[in-house]
Amino acid sequence: MLRLTQSEENYLKAIFTLSQDIEGAISTNDLADKMTTKASSVTDMLKKLCEKDLLEYQKYQGCALTNLGSSHALAIIRKHRLWETFLVDKLSFGWDEVHEIAEQLEHIQSTELTDRLDEFLGFPKVDPHGEPIPGKDGRIEFVSNRILLSEATIGMKAIIMGVEDDQTEFLQYLNKIGLHLGTQIDVMDKLSFDGSIMIQMDGKQVQFSITIAKQIAIKPL
Amino acid sequence: MLRLTQSEENYLKAIFTLSQDIEGAISTNDLADKMTTKASSVTDMLKKLCEKDLLEYQKYQGCALTNLGSSHALAIIRKHRLWETFLVDKLSFGWDEVHEIAEQLEHIQSTELTDRLDEFLGFPKVDPHGEPIPGKDGRIEFVSNRILLSEATIGMKAIIMGVEDDQTEFLQYLNKIGLHLGTQIDVMDKLSFDGSIMIQMDGKQVQFSITIAKQIAIKPL
DNA sequence: TTGTGTTTTTAGACAAGTCTAAAAAAAAGT
DNA sequence: ACTTTTTTTTAGACTTGTCTAAAAACACAA
Numbered sequence: 001m002l003r004l005t006q007s008e009e010n011y012l013k014a015i016f017t018l019s020q021d022i023e024g025a026i027s028t029n030d031l032a033d034k035m036t037t038k039a040s041s042v043t044d045m046l047k048k049l050c051e052k053d054l055l056e057y058q059k060y061q062g063c064a065l066t067n068l069g070s071s072h073a074l075a076i077i078r079k080h081r082l083w084e085t086f087l088v089d090k091l092s093f094g095w096d097e098v099h100e101i102a103e104q105l106e107h108i109q110s111t112e113l114t115d116r117l118d119e120f121l122g123f124p125k126v127d128p129h130g131e132p133i134p135g136k137d138g139r140i141e142f143v144s145n146r147i148l149l150s151e152a153t154i155g156m157k158a159i160i161m162g163v164e165d166d167q168t169e170f171l172q173y174l175n176k177i178g179l180h181l182g183t184q185i186d187v188m189d190k191l192s193f194d195g196s197i198m199i200q201m202d203g204k205q206v207q208f209s210i211t212i213a214k215q216i217a218i219k220p221l
Numbered sequence: 222m223l224r225l226t227q228s229e230e231n232y233l234k235a236i237f238t239l240s241q242d243i244e245g246a247i248s249t250n251d252l253a254d255k256m257t258t259k260a261s262s263v264t265d266m267l268k269k270l271c272e273k274d275l276l277e278y279q280k281y282q283g284c285a286l287t288n289l290g291s292s293h294a295l296a297i298i299r300k301h302r303l304w305e306t307f308l309v310d311k312l313s314f315g316w317d318e319v320h321e322i323a324e325q326l327e328h329i330q331s332t333e334l335t336d337r338l339d340e341f342l343g344f345p346k347v348d349p350h351g352e353p354i355p356g357k358d359g360r361i362e363f364v365s366n367r368i369l370l371s372e373a374t375i376g377m378k379a380i381i382m383g384v385e386d387d388q389t390e391f392l393q394y395l396n397k398i399g400l401h402l403g404t405q406i407d408v409m410d411k412l413s414f415d416g417s418i419m420i421q422m423d424g425k426q427v428q429f430s431i432t433i434a435k436q437i438a439i440k441p442l
Numbered sequence: 443t444t445g446t447g448t449t450t451t452t453a454g455a456c457a458a459g460t461c462t463a464a465a466a467a468a469a470a471g472t
Numbered sequence: 473a474c475t476t477t478t479t480t481t482t483a484g485a486c487t488t489g490t491c492t493a494a495a496a497a498c499a500c501a502a
Contacts, residue, residue: 007489028450041490043451048488060450060497091337101331108325116312228459249480262460264481269458281467281480 002052002072006107009076011035011045012054013106015065016073025062074138075114080106081127081134082117088128089121095128095162095181129162129181130219147220149187149197150213156187158218170215177206185218223273223293227328230297232256232266233275234327236286237294246283295359296335301327302348302355303338309349310342316349316383316402350383351440368441370408370418371434377408379439391436398427406439 004012014034018026028046032039050057054069065073083105087093093101115136118124125142127133132142146161160183163170174180179201188205189198195210208216225233235255239247249267253260271278275290286294304326308314314322336357339345346363348354353363367382381404384391395401400422409426410419416431429437 005488029448037489038491039450040452040492044489087334091334091341093333093337097333101329101334104329104331105326108322110322110325112314112318113308113312113322116314120312226458250478258459259461260480261462261482265459 002054002068003109004072007045008049008054009072009107011042011049012065012069012073013076013080015055015063016070016077019065025064027062031063071138074134074140076106078134078136078138079108079114081131082114082121082124084127084129085121085124085133086117089124098128129217145219146217148214149199149208149216149218150195150210152187152190152197152213152218152220154187154190157184157221158187159184159221160216161219162217164215164217174216178202178204179206179216184221223275223289224330225293228266229270229275230293230328232263232270233286233290233294234297234301236276236284237291237298240286246285248283252284292359295355295361297327299355299357299359300329300335302352303335303342303345305348305350306342306345306354307338310345319349350438366440367438369435370420370429370437370439371416371431373408373411373418373434373439373441375408375411378405378442379408380405380442382438382440385436385438395437399423399425400427400437405442 011031014031015026018030018034022030028039028042031046032042035042046055046057046063049055049069050063053066054072055063055065057063080102083102084098087098087101088095118136124133130144130146132140132144134140148164149158152158160179160181162181163174183201186200187197188200190196191198195213196207197210197213198205198207200206232252235252236247239251239255243251249260249263252267253263256263267276267278267284270276270290271284274287275293276284276286278284301323304323305319308319308322309316339357345354351367352365353361355361369385370379373379381400381402383402384395404422407421408418409421411417412419416434417428418431418434419426419428421427
């Protein structure tokens with residue numbers, strides 16, 4: 001079994017998640033953004049991962065994971081979501097506290113551990129953010145019921161499930177306006193000319209730009 | 222709070238455990254042995270850790286942890302032993318399977334996680350190998366009841382609790398002769414001229430050199 | 443199709459942690 | 473006290489993953 005560094009694993013995971021939203025190859029800049037690093041560093045890493053047959057890469061053409069790369073990415077995502085479930089279900093952490101710790105735990109190398117943890121948790125199909133947990137074989141049984149706030153329809157009731165890009169700064173902004181994970185919202189209106197969305201929560205009305213609405217994940221009720 | 226790399230943490234832990242057996246300063250070579258690395262690498266690291274006030278070090282004089290260094294070492298040992306307890310108690314791993322995984326888990330950075338894990342496990346005082354688990358404040362309440370086989374007296378009955386230096390090669394040797402963690406032994410005889418020790422286990426008699434007996438930890442019954 | 447701007451790659455540098463080989467210091471033997 | 477041996481340190485090199493600055497490739501508009 002190919003042994004990967006934490007950095008290599010993080011790249012694979014980032015490419016995998018970007019691939020779910022972006023059609024076709026992933027560009028160097030998109031990856032650099034996601035990894036908050038420089039494009040030149042990304043190029044170096046892509047060469048290395050390509051060498052190891054984890055992805056396909058050709059100069060100036062972006063990259064795409066091979067089956068081998070995908071299965072590695074899914075294994076990491078599996079670990080991340082199992083650990084998040086453990087932290088919330090067994091250690092009573094809040095949804096918003098577990099991401100950073102799971103980012104560390106996802107790199108622990110031991111298939112045996114992962115599988116026993118899975119069993120200990122009762123083979124959960126979804127993590128605390130409503131995202132599906134890949135099985136031992138990498139298959140995802142469950143289709144995520146998360147959508148982005150930007151995709152919500154008027155009159156919809158939903159619960160805040162998470163944010164796409166969990167930068168501390170953004171989380172702090174949400175905290176300031178009183179929006180937390182688990183908050184229930186009502187979608188009141190969508191302005192057609194700029195895509196702004198108006199919601200009601202805890203009795204007050206709040207308006208978000210389309211940019212922000214694309215960062216907030218909700219689960220319709 | 223000072224942020225340490227995995228490598229720095231491993232050095233601190235090694236120095237701490239060596240200090241428990243060795244009186245006075247720890248020599249560069251002893252550390253190199255323990256870390257299975259070269260003396261020159263150790264020297265480099267000692268300079269760095271000294272710079273950070275984690276230990277005292279003077280050329281050719283070996284090193285000793287400062288209070289700051291000790292408290293870091295104890296925090297890592299705490300995490301290691303709590304995770305081992307988790308793996309054995311909650312995920313039903315065997316004593317002999319948990320060390321390597323705990324070596325990884327001990328580097329997870331989150332005091333909150335450690336303390337909640339402690340609570341989840343019911344604030345255990347000893348780990349699965351009979352070693353005491355330092356508390357949140359770094360204090361050790363419990364005195365280990367482990368001794369080395371080399372220190373056993375004739376007629377003593379005991380259980381194999383672990384090995385001092387868990388090199389795979391040594392573990393394989395023990396496996397080959399049928400000695401496992403949890404095996405009950407009777408100390409039959411000690412030869413005074415070379416320190417060899419004769420034990421009985423599962424009905425058969427086995428003889429160990431003093432060198433080997435110093436590597437095997439037992440708990441007297 | 444040619445110029446302009448953006449994206450991506452190259453080239454060279456740096457920090458961390460390791461190594462080898464050689465020098466320096468300490469310890470031990472006679 | 474003078475060798476010899478052992479221990480420890482220095483010096484220089486290598487790897488991984490990152491960076492900056494500059495060059496190359498690409499994309500698109502006039």
